Amino acid sequence: MDGSSQADALTIAIETLTARFPGQLTTGRGLRDEHAQGDSWHLPAAPDAVFFAESGEEVSALLTLCNDLRLPVIPFGAGSCIEAQVQAHRGGISLDLTRMDEILAVRTEDMDCTVQCGVTRQQLNADLRATGLFFPVDLGAQATLGGMAATRASGTTTVKYGSMKDLVLSMTVVLPDGEIIKTGARSRKSSAGYDLTRLLIGSEGTLGVITELTLRLFGQPDCAQAAMCSFDTIDAATRMVVEALQMGVGLNRIELADQLQMQAINAYAGSDWPEKATLFLDLTGSEPAVAYDLTILEELARENGALRFDKAETRDAYGAIWRIRHSALYASRSLRPGAKGISTDVCVPISRLPECIHEIGKVVKESRIVAPLVGHVGDGNFHLVLLCDPEDEEEFTRAKAVNETLIKMAIAMEGTSTGEHGVGLGKKDYMALEHGGALKLMRTIKRAVDPNDIMNPGKIFDL
Amino acid sequence: MDGSSQADALTIAIETLTARFPGQLTTGRGLRDEHAQGDSWHLPAAPDAVFFAESGEEVSALLTLCNDLRLPVIPFGAGSCIEAQVQAHRGGISLDLTRMDEILAVRTEDMDCTVQCGVTRQQLNADLRATGLFFPVDLGAQATLGGMAATRASGTTTVKYGSMKDLVLSMTVVLPDGEIIKTGARSRKSSAGYDLTRLLIGSEGTLGVITELTLRLFGQPDCAQAAMCSFDTIDAATRMVVEALQMGVGLNRIELADQLQMQAINAYAGSDWPEKATLFLDLTGSEPAVAYDLTILEELARENGALRFDKAETRDAYGAIWRIRHSALYASRSLRPGAKGISTDVCVPISRLPECIHEIGKVVKESRIVAPLVGHVGDGNFHLVLLCDPEDEEEFTRAKAVNETLIKMAIAMEGTSTGEHGVGLGKKDYMALEHGGALKLMRTIKRAVDPNDIMNPGKIFDL
Numbered sequence: 001m002d003g004s005s006q007a008d009a010l011t012i013a014i015e016t017l018t019a020r021f022p023g024q025l026t027t028g029r030g031l032r033d034e035h036a037q038g039d040s041w042h043l044p045a046a047p048d049a050v051f052f053a054e055s056g057e058e059v060s061a062l063l064t065l066c067n068d069l070r071l072p073v074i075p076f077g078a079g080s081c082i083e084a085q086v087q088a089h090r091g092g093i094s095l096d097l098t099r100m101d102e103i104l105a106v107r108t109e110d111m112d113c114t115v116q117c118g119v120t121r122q123q124l125n126a127d128l129r130a131t132g133l134f135f136p137v138d139l140g141a142q143a144t145l146g147g148m149a150a151t152r153a154s155g156t157t158t159v160k161y162g163s164m165k166d167l168v169l170s171m172t173v174v175l176p177d178g179e180i181i182k183t184g185a186r187s188r189k190s191s192a193g194y195d196l197t198r199l200l201i202g203s204e205g206t207l208g209v210i211t212e213l214t215l216r217l218f219g220q221p222d223c224a225q226a227a228m229c230s231f232d233t234i235d236a237a238t239r240m241v242v243e244a245l246q247m248g249v250g251l252n253r254i255e256l257a258d259q260l261q262m263q264a265i266n267a268y269a270g271s272d273w274p275e276k277a278t279l280f281l282d283l284t285g286s287e288p289a290v291a292y293d294l295t296i297l298e299e300l301a302r303e304n305g306a307l308r309f310d311k312a313e314t315r316d317a318y319g320a321i322w323r324i325r326h327s328a329l330y331a332s333r334s335l336r337p338g339a340k341g342i343s344t345d346v347c348v349p350i351s352r353l354p355e356c357i358h359e360i361g362k363v364v365k366e367s368r369i370v371a372p373l374v375g376h377v378g379d380g381n382f383h384l385v386l387l388c389d390p391e392d393e394e395e396f397t398r399a400k401a402v403n404e405t406l407i408k409m410a411i412a413m414e415g416t417s418t419g420e421h422g423v424g425l426g427k428k429d430y431m432a433l434e435h436g437g438a439l440k441l442m443r444t445i446k447r448a449v450d451p452n453d454i455m456n457p458g459k460i461f462d463l
Numbered sequence: 464m465d466g467s468s469q470a471d472a473l474t475i476a477i478e479t480l481t482a483r484f485p486g487q488l489t490t491g492r493g494l495r496d497e498h499a500q501g502d503s504w505h506l507p508a509a510p511d512a513v514f515f516a517e518s519g520e521e522v523s524a525l526l527t528l529c530n531d532l533r534l535p536v537i538p539f540g541a542g543s544c545i546e547a548q549v550q551a552h553r554g555g556i557s558l559d560l561t562r563m564d565e566i567l568a569v570r571t572e573d574m575d576c577t578v579q580c581g582v583t584r585q586q587l588n589a590d591l592r593a594t595g596l597f598f599p600v601d602l603g604a605q606a607t608l609g610g611m612a613a614t615r616a617s618g619t620t621t622v623k624y625g626s627m628k629d630l631v632l633s634m635t636v637v638l639p640d641g642e643i644i645k646t647g648a649r650s651r652k653s654s655a656g657y658d659l660t661r662l663l664i665g666s667e668g669t670l671g672v673i674t675e676l677t678l679r680l681f682g683q684p685d686c687a688q689a690a691m692c693s694f695d696t697i698d699a700a701t702r703m704v705v706e707a708l709q710m711g712v713g714l715n716r717i718e719l720a721d722q723l724q725m726q727a728i729n730a731y732a733g734s735d736w737p738e739k740a741t742l743f744l745d746l747t748g749s750e751p752a753v754a755y756d757l758t759i760l761e762e763l764a765r766e767n768g769a770l771r772f773d774k775a776e777t778r779d780a781y782g783a784i785w786r787i788r789h790s791a792l793y794a795s796r797s798l799r800p801g802a803k804g805i806s807t808d809v810c811v812p813i814s815r816l817p818e819c820i821h822e823i824g825k826v827v828k829e830s831r832i833v834a835p836l837v838g839h840v841g842d843g844n845f846h847l848v849l850l851c852d853p854e855d856e857e858e859f860t861r862a863k864a865v866n867e868t869l870i871k872m873a874i875a876m877e878g879t880s881t882g883e884h885g886v887g888l889g890k891k892d893y894m895a896l897e898h899g900g901a902l903k904l905m906r907t908i909k910r911a912v913d914p915n916d917i918m919n920p921g922k923i924f925d926l
Contacts, residue, residue: 152654182900188813222711289752289756410650418653420652434655444911445911447911
């Protein structure tokens with residue numbers, strides 16, 4: 001659509017929505033700017049208007065209208081996405097879903113729940129506390145569950161429980177033409193037809209809007225134990241991880257921080273952990289299972305030449321270890337106050353992890369960018385925060401080049417350009433390299449489901 | 464296409480394929496009949512020809528040709544599917560993939576492997592034995608892994624390891640126009656674009672042909688313990704299952720057999736197990752974890768009024784319990800020798816399981832059909848074998864009516880018409896009831912991916 005016809009469409013949309021849903025649409029600069037960027041490091045791009053939906057029916061009404069008018073709609077949850085998934089780079093309406101924050105049902109006997117898309121995982125887990133159940137996907141951000149499904153989010157406990165892809169049973173979705181559908185059943189499994197749930201998870205709002213989710217829940221484990229463990233090389237740390245996974249040790253989390261990240265943590269927290277490649281380990285289960293697995297881990301650590309193996313002997317010590325891990329991002333940033341970080345993540349087969357980390361380490365060194373590394377090493381997934389001065393264009397370009405090298409390296413190693421952050425605008429240039437002919441099939445599906453290209457257009461790939 | 468133009472197309476296809484791939488195409492009655500029905504109870508429908516593919520490139524050549532000619536292609540693996548997925552009810556070419564049975568790579572460090580689609584799970588596990596790894600999806604049939612992915616298969620260990628949907632990392636797929644694509648990466652997770660892997664898993668050959676699969680593997684557990692446990696009611700058995708799941712007991716399998724199934728087993732095996740609702744339990748993990756979980760299960764059994772709790776104290780006893788469970792289907796059939804069984808499965812949220820089993824029990828009783836029941840009760844999934852005389856049309860109709868009642872009941876309980884057998888021709892009449900408007904989206908995708916409707920046409924749904 002050319003600019004003038006989009007402007008006309010917008011005028012009609014604003015008039016229609018304002019009349020029909022008083023107080024739910026704004027074109028004010030402040031709110032538009034708040035919906036321009038989220039937490040991402042990419043350039044902001046404000047929408048023309050922001051619509052606050054309060055129900056699935058309202059989402060449907062909005063989409064029906066915008067589909068008729070050929071006007072872009074960009075779903076917006078907590079705005080915690082990193083790869084510019086919420087940027088309105090083609091204008092249109094940002095669809096704010098945060099008012100849809102109701103927990104609709106918790107079924108303890110079925111160990112599942114149904115929530116509106118705007119519920120955050122923190123809100124859900126607070127609500128679940130008394131039931132003894134919890135929802136395990138554990139990431140850094142205060143993200144909404146709808147947004148987490150849309151980007152196929154995962155996190156520290158994915159090694160044990162899986163990612164959003166594994167834990168959503170069914171969803172209510174509004175399609176681009178306004179039709180409201182339900183994907184999947186509430187049963188634990190089904191072989192009845194195409195897996196629309198999984199097709200929509202990770203589609204980043206390009207195929208429709210997720211308005212409700214039915215999620216699997218789990219019992220709080222009886223016992224949890226943590227440990228930290230330092231190595232001279234990342235290679236040795238990874239070897240230990242592989243062995244622990246092969247032995248089926250009940251790992252709830254197994255996280256890696258590199259030397260620089262540990263320096264950052266010490267500087268930030270005033271601690272004196274060895275500034276070496278460090279594993280953060282978390283075991284959960286029954287008491288005898290955890291106790292046994294902890295001895296196995298200790299043995300594996302020793303066999304792989306660990307320098308130290310510090311167990312958390314108390315509940316406080318357990319909490320402290322995970323506070324240290326969760327402070328990693330803030331600690332990173334304090335390595336270079338005021339610097340903006342290009343936050344990136346890739347995922348490779350675990351056998352390739354030492355090589356990938358080693359090779360990108362050389363590239364980082366050459367680039368002179370400060371870039372600490374943390375990773376969900378049990379999944380072969382790691383994050384690099386490339387700290388650079390946003391005002392210094394030359395440095396920013398160097399940082400972006402490191403990111404590009406990392407992405408290409410991960411793909412060459414049979415891995416992926418992103419393990420959990422998604423594509424958005426940030427990684428779409430690499431989709432052809434990563435997917436080859438499969439990208440054409442993605443485009444075929446997009447064209448069929450959203451023929452007018454109104455849903456988050458230009459994200460993941462261009463048509 | 465009308466009959467005469469399909470006949471012309473077939474003539475061209477046969478000539479072309481015979482010339483290009485000598486010895487790989489047959490129109491002989493014997494082989495066509497072998498590809499007409501598989502293990503399903505549905506009426507046979509022989510293809511016009513059978514093509515034995517030996518590589519992905521050959522599959523591509525076949526599809527390119529048949530797409531040009533608008534000729535149906537029906538993928539065929541072990542033929543172990545139940546809902547008429549392999550019937551050539553619109554004629555065309557049965558694509559036999561059993562010659563593509565090579566294990567291409569086993570990567571012990573990454574705990575994954577890549578296989579051609581015609582490899583059976585038994586073949587893979589035999590090959591893996593020396594590595595200490597195994598592939599866990601455990602179903603009754605000697606199925607091929609390609610077929611298992613195509614029907615989104617699961618089985619007794621799904622409660623612990625998940626189904627095919629959870630354990631396939633990536634696939635090579637030939638699309639209807641002959642293009643060969645690779646879906647997904649070999650890394651443990653990815654957020655890079657649409658989840659084509661999951662879209663194709665469970666698509667029953669209607670969107671393309673899966674030719675290679677990269678699968679997750681797991682370490683053989685150190686220790687395994689089994690037990691059998693009888694209850695007066697299915698309700699009590701289910702209550703125990705729910706409690707065990709909530710407590711996070713390391714269940715590898717938790718299977719249910721009803722009273723009639725236990726009678727069948729006793730008659731078949733000459734055993735004297737209580738003829739009551741019975742749970743078959745399997746715990747795997749480290750020795751202390753299993754020992755502890757076994758005491759928990761024993762306690763839960765007692766609290767829920769179990770009549771007996773028989774532990775397998777030896778390796779032989781462990782094997783015996785699982786031999787009994789695996790003999791269930793044969794034992795069922797011996798309840799009425801010569802009778803054909805309508806084998807059906809549904810899956811419901813676990814809280815609805817007692818009611819579902821109770822209500823269908825009443826329907827079965829009224830119908831006077833003999834119908835033993837076994838189930839993967841940890842997933843809310845159960846199978847009913849409706850034993851009836853294939854020659855007795857009236858009885859066959861009664862048995863089909865029971866199946867229909869069961870399907871509608873499961874859907875009304877927020878469950879699904881099939882937990883693991885798939886749709887094929889057998890359950891397609893219920894897709895509209897189960898999926899509502901979502902069925903339209905499935906059709907949209909099918910039309911976009913396979914515009915000439917050559918891939919297993921008329922399965923899952925009609926266009």
